[in-house]
Amino acid sequence: MLKLLKKIIFKTIFKTILFFVVFLLSFHCGEKNERADFASKRLKLRAYEGAPPVIPHTILKSGTHYCLSCHTKGIVFEKDAEVWSKKNMVAKITPHPEWVNCFQCHVPQQDTGLFHKNKFKTFHLAHVKKNIKSGEEPAPPPMPHQVENREKCIICHLSKTADPSIVPKHGMRDGCEMCHLPPESLDIYLGDGE
Amino acid sequence: MKKEFKKDTEINNSFADKLDNLIQTKIDRKNFLKKIGTAYAVALAGPLIFNSCKESDEETFLDKLSIKWEKAPCRFCGVGCSAMVGVRDGKIVAIAGDRKSSVNKGLLCIKGYHLGEILYGEDRFHNALIRKNGKLVESPLEEALTLVASRFKESIAANGADSVAIYGSGQWTIQDGYSALKLMKGGIGTNNIEANARLCMASAVTGFMTTFGKDEPMGCYDDLDIGDVFVFWGNNMAETHPVLFSRIMENKRINPKVQLVDITVRQTRTSDSSDMVLYFNPQSDLAIANAIAREIVYNNRYNHSFVENHTFFKSGTTNIGFGLEGVAEPAITDKKNSFEQYKKSLDMYTLEYVQKISGVSAEKIQKLASYYADPNIKIVSLWCMGMNQHTRGTWINNLVYNIHLLTGKISQPGNGPFSLTGQPSACGTVREVGTLTHGLPAGRNVKNPEDRAFTENLWGIKSGTIPAKPSAHTIAMFRKLKDGKIKAIMIQTTNPMVTLPDRDKFLKGIQKNKPFIVVCDVYPTPTTEIADVVLPAAMWVERAGCFGNSERRTQQWNKMVEAPGDSHPDSWYNIEIGRRLGFGNLFPWKTEEEQAEGLYEEYRKFTIGVGKDIAPYKRLQKERGMRWPVVNGKETLWRYREGSDPYVHKGEGFSFYGNKILGNRAVIWERPYEAPPEVPDSEYPFWLCTGRVIEHWHTGSMTRRVEQIHKAMPHAYVELNKDDAKNLKIKNGDDVKLTSRRGSLVLPAMIDGRAKPKKGLVFVPFFDESLLINKLTLDAHCPISKQPDYKKCSVKVERG
Numbered sequence: 005m006l007k008l009l010k011k012i013i014f015k016t017i018f019k020t021i022l023f024f025v026v027f028l029l030s031f032h033c034g035e036k037n038e039r040a041d042f043a044s045k046r047l048k049l050r051a052y053e054g055a056p057p058v059i060p061h062t063i064l065k066s067g068t069h070y071c072l073s074c075h076t077k078g079i080v081f082e083k084d085a086e087v088w089s090k091k092n093m094v095a096k097i098t099p100h101p102e103w104v105n106c107f108q109c110h111v112p113q114q115d116t117g118l119f120h121k122n123k124f125k126t127f128h129l130a131h132v133k134k135n136i137k138s139g140e141e142p143a144p145p146p147m148p149h150q151v152e153n154r155e156k157c158i159i160c161h162l163s164k165t166a167d168p169s170i171v172p173k174h175g176m177r178d179g180c181e182m183c184h185l186p187p188e189s190l191d192i193y194l195g196d197g198e
Numbered sequence: 199m200k201k202e203f204k205k206d207t208e209i210n211n212s213f214a215d216k217l218d219n220l221i222q223t224k225i226d227r228k229n230f231l232k233k234i235g236t237a238y239a240v241a242l243a244g245p246l247i248f249n250s251c252k253e254s255d256e257e258t259f260l261d262k263l264s265i266k267w268e269k270a271p272c273r274f275c276g277v278g279c280s281a282m283v284g285v286r287d288g289k290i291v292a293i294a295g296d297r298k299s300s301v302n303k304g305l306l307c308i309k310g311y312h313l314g315e316i317l318y319g320e321d322r323f324h325n326a327l328i329r330k331n332g333k334l335v336e337s338p339l340e341e342a343l344t345l346v347a348s349r350f351k352e353s354i355a356a357n358g359a360d361s362v363a364i365y366g367s368g369q370w371t372i373q374d375g376y377s378a379l380k381l382m383k384g385g386i387g388t389n390n391i392e393a394n395a396r397l398c399m400a401s402a403v404t405g406f407m408t409t410f411g412k413d414e415p416m417g418c419y420d421d422l423d424i425g426d427v428f429v430f431w432g433n434n435m436a437e438t439h440p441v442l443f444s445r446i447m448e449n450k451r452i453n454p455k456v457q458l459v460d461i462t463v464r465q466t467r468t469s470d471s472s473d474m475v476l477y478f479n480p481q482s483d484l485a486i487a488n489a490i491a492r493e494i495v496y497n498n499r500y501n502h503s504f505v506e507n508h509t510f511f512k513s514g515t516t517n518i519g520f521g522l523e524g525v526a527e528p529a530i531t532d533k534k535n536s537f538e539q540y541k542k543s544l545d546m547y548t549l550e551y552v553q554k555i556s557g558v559s560a561e562k563i564q565k566l567a568s569y570y571a572d573p574n575i576k577i578v579s580l581w582c583m584g585m586n587q588h589t590r591g592t593w594i595n596n597l598v599y600n601i602h603l604l605t606g607k608i609s610q611p612g613n614g615p616f617s618l619t620g621q622p623s624a625c626g627t628v629r630e631v632g633t634l635t636h637g638l639p640a641g642r643n644v645k646n647p648e649d650r651a652f653t654e655n656l657w658g659i660k661s662g663t664i665p666a667k668p669s670a671h672t673i674a675m676f677r678k679l680k681d682g683k684i685k686a687i688m689i690q691t692t693n694p695m696v697t698l699p700d701r702d703k704f705l706k707g708i709q710k711n712k713p714f715i716v717v718c719d720v721y722p723t724p725t726t727e728i729a730d731v732v733l734p735a736a737m738w739v740e741r742a743g744c745f746g747n748s749e750r751r752t753q754q755w756n757k758m759v760e761a762p763g764d765s766h767p768d769s770w771y772n773i774e775i776g777r778r779l780g781f782g783n784l785f786p787w788k789t790e791e792e793q794a795e796g797l798y799e800e801y802r803k804f805t806i807g808v809g810k811d812i813a814p815y816k817r818l819q820k821e822r823g824m825r826w827p828v829v830n831g832k833e834t835l836w837r838y839r840e841g842s843d844p845y846v847h848k849g850e851g852f853s854f855y856g857n858k859i860l861g862n863r864a865v866i867w868e869r870p871y872e873a874p875p876e877v878p879d880s881e882y883p884f885w886l887c888t889g890r891v892i893e894h895w896h897t898g899s900m901t902r903r904v905e906q907i908h909k910a911m912p913h914a915y916v917e918l919n920k921d922d923a924k925n926l927k928i929k930n931g932d933d934v935k936l937t938s939r940r941g942s943l944v945l946p947a948m949i950d951g952r953a954k955p956k957k958g959l960v961f962v963p964f965f966d967e968s969l970l971i972n973k974l975t976l977d978a979h980c981p982i983s984k985q986p987d988y989k990k991c992s993v994k995v996e997r998g
């Protein structure tokens with residue numbers, strides 16, 4: 005009995021310590037909630053992790069090429085906040101400016117109900133974090149998403165329009181993919197087996 | 199949060215220069231993947247180092263994310279992109295573009311990215327439904343199958359084999375189409391099999407057949423990366439074939455010489471990206487094409503040696519009518535023409551005359567003609583519904599081929615006409631398997647005794663089983679159904695109660711004569727509403743199957759997830775009903791997997807040696823599709839040209855071997871401009887054009903159940919020209935009432951939205967089952983292809 009209790013206490017302490025270790029090792033950036041918030045905010049704009057995000061604002065001008073006027077270099081609206089309904093709105097830099105038929109993948113959303121409900125479920129980046137167990141996940145953390153059309157990591161993680169919760173505390177270093185791997189299962193379609 | 203935010207931006211600003219440089223350089227994908235490979239080795243070493251910390255009873259991070267990825271062609275359009283389907287715990291959780299596919303090179307469109315959700319709509323059918331006391335009630339599958347078989351049997355016994363029918367789809371897999379064809383023509387012994395591709399591809403087929411004697415494009419998508427000038431003949435490619443359009447835009451980005459020319463009736467996203475736009479009056483495309491040919495011929499800019507050695511001139515019956523109900527059609531014949539006669543026939547299509555009919559300036563037509571004529575410019579003509587849904591659909595297809603034949607710009611990399619398809623397997627199934635009333639597999643025809651004998655022999659059935667006369671094309675089939683002449687029909691993977699032109703006419707007749715209707719589908723639609731039996735279908739990756747896309751590419755996929763409840767593939771239903779009708783010997787395959795491979799491999803025998811040779815099933819399992827003819831394990835990129843097509847012999851240069859009796863020459867047709875059956879008048883002063891939007895697939899029964907897509911395009915609308923709207927005092931979002939001679943409909947107005955129609959024309963998309971524009975359209979069709987014209991009829995426009 006005592007042995008068991010000891011084991012449980014030991015395990016708990018061990019887990020707590022490990023939690024912090026993993027926490028520090030894996031997420032050099034921001035607080036836990038911030039990241040989770042970001043992950044759920046992300047998923048609100050997408051059907052699943054890896055889907056093209058929907059357009060979270062109304063389209064001011066029709067026509068295809070207007071998008072890139074804001075999204076090539078990116079805009080951080082701080083002073084001009086009144087132009088936009090929300091403060092701190094960011095026109096993110098597109099990670100793939102070479103694709104110019106933007107509406108091919110990105111569509112604005114209207115405030116309508118559903119036609120019929122859908123039971124599609126996907127995974128959530130916040131879950132990924134929860135499931136990282138002590139030790140199995142030696143730092144640095146792998147990339148928790150696919151990289152198709154997002155090969156330039158810095159655009160989302162380091163540019164001026166990057167969400168603060170995913171900016172690495174180690175700052176700019178070359179060759180992200182030398183330390184951070186894409187998830188194994190996604191690698192099946194990524195890799196050519198070379 | 200805000201404070202931190204500032205801090206981070208400060209940090210980042212210090213890297214601004216370096217970042218800017220990095221952002222502007224395009225990453226080298228191959229290098230990136232190589233780096234990942236190196237990193238991967240490090241990862242494998244990771245667990246060894248930290249092994250002592252491992253808790254074996256817990257899932258590892260990687261396991262938790264272990265999505266199994268497998269390739270499948272997109273369920274939606276005829277582009278045929280390859281998608282990677284991510285499955286976890288028996289459910290699709292993610293989709294990614296397949297970068298190993300040369301079709302889409304890793305890209306998809308909004309529809310493709312949301313493929314996963316179309317399986318999981320809450321109102322998906324799980325069980326068979328049988329109409330009892332006027333209501334569809336869930337019933338055991340066995341009961342439904344027995345009922346279907348007995349009603350078909352009764353009808354055949356009482357009214358003959360031609361009283362039953364199957365109506366399928368360009369969304370059928372090859373297996374579905376082939377099993378249906380074998381059941382109807384080889385089992386029951388009727389030619390009553392049609393598919394919705396009649397409504398979208400028939401004119402393309404007759405265009406190919408009359409010009410080249412063989413169906414389907416000679417070129418392939420590689421042309422889009424190579425060509426210099428791209429001409430869109432009534433094709434809003436940016437919305438309807440988005441991934442291919444992106445390939446063209448990528449070509450344009452790299453090669454500044456690339457020019458896009460849009461021939462259109464509305465300013466679309468395609469026009470926005472084009473360098474020259476020709477706004478033309480509906481139907482005058484016939485005159486424009488002839489004017490281009492005239493410019494080329496009369497200025498002596500045609501390719502003399504090509505015309506002399508590889509073409510043949512013909513003319514055909516004119517004033518051929520519009521296939522309207524109750525109006526007799528003239529017999530259509532053709533005769534040999536000479537170059538001089540052809541040249542004379544072009545004489546009237548002067549730039550001035552055509553400018554008057556078409557509304558396009560003479561300079562623009564001349565410029566386009568010079569693009570076609572210039573031997574140093576590689577040019578691709580692209581079209582889809584604009585030219586096919588046309589009461590002169592066959593003719594306009596012929597006329598565009600004329601231009602390419604006169605200039606010899608065909609069957610070469612970056613040079614050629616390219617007829618695009620709308621549905622994922624309109625080519626692979628309907629056209630190649632031949633699931634049309636006249637069709638037999640791989641381009642064979644029931645009218646040809648040798649083709650019938652070959653088919654009967656291969657199927658091991660009594661000679662004379664296949665009727666020699668085609669019975670009814672789609673519109674005629676539904677006319678017969680509404681008139682009570684067809685007593686029982688099975689409708690698979692399509693939604694005619696939304697797509698038939700002049701829909702209400704058919705609906706009323708069906709309600710009056712009450713034929714027995716079976717529908718195989720996945721969701722409730724206006725078509726399942728009129729069904730007596732609904733069979734729940736297994737869709738897309740819930741079963742194994744094959745599709746064939748626009749560029750002759752046959753693609754295969756495996757089953758990845760279980761279908762809900764009692765759902766089965768259409769091919770399984772065809773086989774089961776066949777067994778119950780006593781044709782079990784035609785379908786010796788037991789499991790669904792055996793059926794998928796068995797049906798395909800049996801069908802493949804038809805394709806060998808006739809220029810349609812498709813690749814073996816096992817090979818396709820490994821490939822991202824292969825373009826037929828596949829000879830000696832190699833696919834064919836450009837047909838009809840020596841060195842590229844294995845069917846062209848040495849020394850021939852080009853050989854249009856579909857036209858053996860014409861000495862392997864392609865036909866240059868004399869086809870005049872003729873006005874359409876219904877033109878705007880004082881009572882109905884506007885043209886009505888219908889079509890598609892990028893978000894929705896076909897009748898929206900799948901895409902409307904995807905949240906992101908539905909919210910992007912929740913309902914149909916009517917696009918108006920700004921000046922017309924002003925005259926009618928209609929503002930953006932106002933209700934507008936459209937009335938044609940057949941029906942009326944109230945829709946919200948869209949002015950200056952994603953597309954802007956020319957003056958005097960309104961546009962309505964057809965995906966919305968609650969705002970059914972096909973109540974207004976006319977069932978007039980091309981008398982050669984029998985494909986209806988959904989692009990032209992006249993309407994009245996009022997404030998609603």
Ligand code: SF4
Nearest residue numbers: 272274275279307310
């Ligand atoms: S709908 Fe067409 S263009 Fe879009 S992903 Fe599917 S096949 Fe490709």
